[in-house]
Amino acid sequence: MPWAPVAMAPVALAPVALAAGALAAILQMAGALKTAPPLAGLPVDLTLASLALLLPALALLAVSRAWRVERALALPLAAAGLFWAWLVVAGAWSPSSVVLSAKLPEATLAGPLMLAAGMLVGAEPSARRALSATTIAIGALLAATVAWGVAGGWGLAALLEAEAQRLQYQLAGLAMATAAALAAVKLVEAPSWPGRAAWAALILALAAAALLPGGRTALVALLLGVALAPALRLPRRRALAWTAAVAAAGMAGLLWLLLHPDHAEGLRTLERLTGDAAGLDARRGLWSAALDWAGEAAPFGLGTGGFTIAAGHGERRGLYPHNHALEALAEGGLPGLLLWLGTFGGAAFAMLRLAPGVPPARLARMAAMVLPVAMTIMVSTDLGNRMAWFALGLALSLGLSARPLEAAHA
Numbered sequence: 001m002p003w004a005p006v007a008m009a010p011v012a013l014a015p016v017a018l019a020a021g022a023l024a025a026i027l028q029m030a031g032a033l034k035t036a037p038p039l040a041g042l043p044v045d046l047t048l049a050s051l052a053l054l055l056p057a058l059a060l061l062a063v064s065r066a067w068r069v070e071r072a073l074a075l076p077l078a079a080a081g082l083f084w085a086w087l088v089v090a091g092a093w094s095p096s097s098v099v100l101s102a103k104l105p106e107a108t109l110a111g112p113l114m115l116a117a118g119m120l121v122g123a124e125p126s127a128r129r130a131l132s133a134t135t136i137a138i139g140a141l142l143a144a145t146v147a148w149g150v151a152g153g154w155g156l157a158a159l160l161e162a163e164a165q166r167l168q169y170q171l172a173g174l175a176m177a178t179a180a181a182l183a184a185v186k187l188v189e190a191p192s193w194p195g196r197a198a199w200a201a202l203i204l205a206l207a208a209a210a211l212l213p214g215g216r217t218a219l220v221a222l223l224l225g226v227a228l229a230p231a232l233r234l235p236r237r238r239a240l241a242w243t244a245a246v247a248a249a250g251m252a253g254l255l256w257l258l259l260h261p262d263h264a265e266g267l268r269t270l271e272r273l274t275g276d277a278a279g280l281d282a283r284r285g286l287w288s289a290a291l292d293w294a295g296e297a298a299p300f301g302l303g304t305g306g307f308t309i310a311a312g313h314g315e316r317r318g319l320y321p322h323n324h325a326l327e328a329l330a331e332g333g334l335p336g337l338l339l340w341l342g343t344f345g346g347a348a349f350a351m352l353r354l355a356p357g358v359p360p361a362r363l364a365r366m367a368a369m370v371l372p373v374a375m376t377i378m379v380s381t382d383l384g385n386r387m388a389w390f391a392l393g394l395a396l397s398l399g400l401s402a403r404p405l406e407a408a409h410a
Contacts, residue, residue, distance in 0.1 A: 118393020139179020
């Protein structure tokens with residue numbers, strides 16, 4: 001019976017798909033998880049551990065399914081390959097050694113791996129379900145951690161350095177925004193009122209936690225994700241009603257807090273959103289410097305990782321341009337910007353082109369996981385951030401479909 005192992009492979013490897021989805025979510029959010037106080041003392045690096053387990057799961061997932069790739073993916077995938085190659089070439093004239101040696105492997109080695117992981121996990125139904133469920137669980141865990149930490153339960157200032165604390169809150173906010181958007185999709189899918197109430201309670205808890213640490217982008221991403229992702233799951237009239245209801249509720253909640261400052265005390269995100277312009281001013285300075293140096297170094301740019309030195313910050317990677325497009329322009333020149341636009345802009349165009357043929361439930365979940373990261377890369381993170389490449393893979397997964405091997409041989 002030569003076909004028996006092939007016919008049994010998809011069934012036997014179903015747990016592999018679930019594991020791949022869960023591990024991909026953990027790897028995606030490892031930066032927030034491993035800096036959260038309960039997990040900060042783990043004897044192993046959570047990023048490396050989840051990666052080591054994910055790689056064989058992805059390999060088994062890839063060989064246990066028959067895959068079909070839509071033509072719409074040709075442009076963004078080709079642009080991504082050329083973009084990675086150009087980042088390597090541009091590193092040849094970079095004045096940096098420290099930032100270059102850290103960022104280049106993350107962008108050109110981890111980037112392709114994370115993109116492939118996002119495509120495979122996003123396209124396989126079981127893996128996609130596990131990814132969604134694990135992401136919601138991680139968001140809820142981090143919300144509880146942030147709430148307890150802000151209340152002083154972890155003694156966070158003593159456990160983490162100031163920079164690590166800021167990073168933990170930023171990444172936790174992104175995780176909570178993604179989890180809230182996914183929970184909103186589950187809410188509109190719930191068949192009964194008790195289920196809807198439970199998902200609504202989780203969304204409100206995540207939104208409340210997002211008000212605590214100071215992440216303005218995360219809060220805006222949460223509100224937009226909750227408003228827009230479920231709308232893709234609903235008929236047009238209900239979608240418009242849902243979006244309007246979420247927008248009204250969000251504005252009403254923020255207005256109530258502004259009118260009752262005694263209740264808003266300690267909500268660092270709200271304080272920064274309404275009165276702290278330092279972060280925005282700092283970003284404007286970095287954006288302006290990126291544009292200025294892009295002009296000075298035209299047409300081929302400063303070289304990968306060269307912005308911080310040119311801008312007078314030395315080998316301080318944290319002072320990158322805080323905008324992916326400007327970073328690609330400043331360090332990669334006009335070729336870098338064009339290839340970045342072909343990669344990420346091409347992926348957005350592919351999503352729009354593929355969306356009408358994708359089941360609404362799948363489309364809504366991909367939007368819920370991609371939207372917060374898409375907003376973040378325009379105001380934070382650099383080209384070496386693995387979350388951006390994984391989100392790109394999830395977006396492109398709409399053009400990838402998986403079938404069990406026995407169905408493909410039928």
